[in-house]
Amino acid sequence: MSVAPNSPGLTTIMDRRGFLKVGALAGGGLLISAYFPLGSSLAEAQTAPAAGAAPDFAPNVFIRIAPDGAVSLIAPNSEMGQGAKTALPMIIAEELDVDWKQVTVHQGDLNPAYGRQSAVGSGSTTGNYAALRQAGATARAMLVAAAAQTWGVPAAECSTAAGAVLHAVSSRRLTYGELTATAATLPVPTGVPLKDPKDFKLIGTRVPGVDNEKIVTGQPLYGIDQRLPGMLYAAYVKCPVFGGKPVSANLDEVKKLPGVRDAFVLENINGLVPGVAIVADSTWNAFSAVGKLKVQWDEGPGVSQNSEDMAKQAAALAQAAAVAPPAAPVKAVEAVYHYPFLAHATLEPQNCTAVFKDGVMEMWCPTQVPSAGQGLVTRGLGLAAGNVKVHVTRVGGGFGRRGSNEFSLEVAAIAQKLEGTPVKLTWMREHDFGHDNYRSNGWHFFNGGVDAAGKVVALQDYFVKMLGGPGDMNGGGFPFNAVPGSSVQSGKLPGPIPTGYWRAPGDNGNTWAVQCFVDELAHAAGRDPLDFTLDLLAALPGAAARGGPAPAAAAGGGRRGGGGRGGGFAAAKMVAVLKLATDQAGWGRKLPRGQGQGLAVCNANGAYVAVVADVTVSPQGVLKITKLTAAVDAGLIMNLSSAESQVQGAMLDGIGAAWFLKITIEKGAAAQVNFDDYPLMRLEHSPPVVDVHFLPSVSPPTGLGEPGLPPAAPAVCNAIFAATGIRIRTLPFSGQDLKWS
Amino acid sequence: MSNFTLNVNGTSSTVDVTDDTPLLWVLRDTLGLVGTKYGCGIGECGACTVHLDGVAAKSCGVTVKDATAAKITTIEGLAPGGKLTVLQQAWCHLDVPQCGYCQSGQIMCATALLAKKPKPTDEEIDYALSANICRCATYTRIRAAIHAAATVA
Known part of the structure; x- marks a missing residue:
């Protein structure tokens, strides 16, 4: 990380070169940037000072202070709603000690000098916190040194x-x-001390998103908003059956x-799913032409894939695994849980959007991982990385989808054919559904049991998912780590259905299954679920050390555990969030039939989250979630507003998916291709009260974009059981009869 | 291809597009008003909501020809002279957006609701915005911002 300098002289050069390099990059696209409101952040940030004017002070790639006091800060990671474009510059501003009102934030384009630019794994803040603090503190130290030099006083007195x-x-x-001119002449110091977190003034406050005003007035921000002079519009059609490819198409008719300008087949490009590109003078004319396109596909062996058959294969795997029954519990509990794609x-x-000119591919990408898109394009088209320039736009929702960047290679391949002409590729919604990297389906075959005292004496899980992709289980997570002799085994279903990272990978389904089974x-056992869970936790080391230092392994390594992935586990933190959530929710009240409370807990991305759901179910089976209460230990909170919003949204995301959503594979293709048969949660389903409580902490921040999701759906399902006695073991549950009498 | 004259945000523009082009794509691709978003193309998500004579309508389902008869308002035309409406201010202040992509459609719907019902209940809000999906599920703050704007207005 070039920002944490080791040698003052070298760092000055490195950092300034880094900045100049970025400047040259932005300058290279100047003709375009002049027309173009997006991706031109650094061009804006670097408005050249008039001749003779005092220079800006730019001690590193993240900070630029103008002689008029305007502060420009870079947000290195892409913004997809998780709040990085506001929270990351807040970290710099805190250490720099500037008024947030002085600050203008610019989205950083792809540049190795920025360090970790991938917005995945809830890692934007955790991955950049130390470096951005150092960047701010170093600049502040130089400004102090400049003032001390000007006044002839010791810096320590300032x-x-x-x-x-x-x-x-x-x-x-x-x-x-007033200090920029002097500060710009000073060497960049190393090892500058950071603020004590208890002295933070900006971090931890509520700061509205820096793009809010642009969003509410409809200004161009997103990848899809790109406009370039002479730009054409493309659609790209792939075989609906995964693994299929085009044999022939009615290209001459199309x-x-x-409005259609061109149509051609793209194939034999490394990393590209083959298909038919249609280029037109408007998005609508491209989409309309897709309706007239006739392709003969070679569907390949994927056409034999069906969700229905996968369920049978999963059951057969579980049976073949012949997990030995648990050792004679007083009460045995057996259950199969299933969640869909x-x-x-x-x-x-x-x-x-891309334009290919003079051997250079310039791109505007709504991506979570800009370097991955660049990599796809360099490998696929044989271009040098230096000739693939990636501007990062705002992202209209990530959830893990835009960690993969196949759209980058698709548009680059089209742009290469149209050399000199900018082109924007937009996926039709039907193609977006039909060619996703889905959250894998999964099955949990549980065997468990309790003894006469109500203690868990057996816990076995045979887990099945698609081969490849994230989401594996192991025995290291809670509650498996709390039951001696517990076991987790797994089986995999082969096939060409692409699966990938979906918000809180693994945990999003596995925590639901495991927490419902608990x-x-x-x-x-005839026990209150809270007491029961606390007793399980009490058996773990460190459970009683509430408020004490967390086990070392949990500080940065406790990535996932609720769904079973190992890593550090801080039982005391889980106890603390359970107690806070249940206190705040008024857990344990006697409720009439038809009303219920449910509880679930997880640790993910280093954070600990407990959720209590309050529901009512009418005798006719109509479910209403009346309240959600979350307690969260995510270390130090950067931006309280977006932190709260992330947890609220993540909970509703998890609940909406569990309630309504599934992708079924029929004949090797997705059966749901638009929102009419993939009914995302709407306002009417959203609970009137969604409370989020953060445990006070000065520990380094954990991830927070994902951890609120896993415990929400199991809390609701457990509440439904409490209200009705009906146990939900298959998702989505919208089709399940919840009537009671 | 034919010429159509549209009145968008108080400005009259003549566009030359294919006859069946939905208003959505005329706004975005021809007029460069990209605040109106494409989400589904079948009227299910509400991201493309605009006002036709003050009534919320999904611009993906209105052809350019049908739009010629109406006064069209898009998200870009909501703030007269650049001064944010009370609702837009509430939206910013309460930090409603996450990814923000659906928000112009939500705001257009909520603006139309407040014009008809200045003090809506939760139920009325839920009903009026039932056609608008927020994939980030910012629903808690959407309700709060509409109530806040209703209180101030």
Whole structure:
């Protein structure tokens, strides 16, 4: 990370070169940027000072302070709703000690100097926190040094506040803007001390998103909003059956359709799913032509794939595994849980814009991992990385979908054919559903049991999912780590159905199954689910050390555990969130039939989250979620507003998926291809009260985009059981009869 | 291809497009008003909501020809002279957007609701915005912002 300097001289050069390199990159696209409101952040940030004017102070790639005091900060990671474009610059601004009102934030394009630019695994904040603090603190130290030099006083006598250096002894004050010229001449120091987190003024407050005003006035921000002079519009049609390819197509007819400029087959490109590209003078004319396109496909062996058959194969695997029954519990509990494939269904469909000119591919990408898109294009088209320039746009929903970047290669391949002409590829919604990297389906075959004292004495899980992709189980996570002799085995279903990262990978389905089964065990034991879970946790080391230091392994390594992935586990943190959530929710009240509370807990991405759901179910089976209460230990909170919003949205995301959503594979293709048969949660289903409580913490921040999701759906399902006695073991549950009498 | 004259945000423009082009794509591709979003193309998601004579309508389902008769307002035309409406201010202040992609459609729907019912209940809000999907599920804050705007207005 170039920002954490080891040698002052070298770092100055490196950082300035880094900045200049970015400048040259932006400058290279200047003609385009002049027309173009997006991806031109650095061009804006670097408005050249007039001749003779004082220079800006730019001690590293993230910070630029103008002589008028304006502060430009870079958000290195893409913004997809998780709040990175606001939270990351807040970290810099905190250490730099500037007033947030002075700050303008610019989205960073792909540039190795920015360090970790991937917005996946809830890692934008955790991956950049230390480096961005150092960047801010280093710049602040240089401004202090500049003031001390100007006044001829020791730097130690100076302090900073709201973008100015103060010398209290002599009541003197210089703004950062007044210090840029002097500061720019100083060497970049190393090992600058950071603030004590208890002195933070900006971090932890509620800061509205930096793009809010642009969003509510409809300004161009997203990849799909790209417009370039002379730009054409493309659609790309792939075989609906996974693994299939085009044999022939009525390209000559398609080329004659209104507005269509070209149509061609793309194949034999490394990393590209083959298909037919249609290029037109408007998105509509491209989409219309897709309706007239006739392709003869070679569907390949994938056509034999069906969700129905997969269920039978999963059961056969479980039977063949012949897991030995648990050792004679007093009460045995056996259950099979199943969750389906899910699509990401980002509301902004996949899209990308590119122009290929003079051997350089310039691209505007709504992506979570800009370097991955660049890599696909360099490998697929044989271009050098330096000749694939990636501008990062705002992302209209990620949820893991835009970690894969196939749209980048598709549009680049089209742009290469149209050399010199910019082209925007937009996936039709039907193609977005039909060619996702789905959340894998999964089956849990549980065997468990409790003894006469209500203690868990057996816990076995045979887990089946698609081969490949994330979401594996192991025995290291809670509650398997709390039951001696517990076991987790797994089987895999082969096939060409692409699966991938979907918000809280693995945990999004596995925590649902496991936390519902724990609830089943609690009821089998005749125990309150909270007491039952706390007793399980009490058996683990460190459970009682509430408020004490977390086990070292949990500090950064506790990535996933609720669904069973190993990593560090801090039982005390799980106990603390359980107690806070249940306290706040008024857990344990006697409720009439038809009303219920349910509880679930997880640890994911280093965070601990407990959720209590309050539901009512009418005798006719109509479910209403009346309240959700979450307690969260995510370490230090950066932006309280977006942190709260992330947890609220993640809970509803998990619940909406569990309630309504599935992708079924029929004859090797997705059967649901638009929102009419993939009914995302709407306002009417959203509970009137969604409370989020954060445990106070000064520990380094954990991830927070995902951890709120896994415990929400099991909390609701457990609440439905409490209200009705009906146990939900298959998702989605919208089709399940919840009537009671 | 034919010429059509549209009145968008108080400005009259003549466009030359294929006759069956939905208003959505004329706004986005021809007029460059990209605040109106494409989400589904079948009227299920609400991201493309605009006002036709003050009534919320999904622009993916209105042909350019049918739109010629109406006064069209898009998200870009909501703030007269650049001054945000009370609802837009509430939206910013309460930090409603996450990814933000659906928000112009939500705001257009909510604006039409408040014009008819200045103090809507939760149920009325849910009903009026039932055609609008927020994939990030910012629903808690959407309700709060509409109530906040109703209180101030």
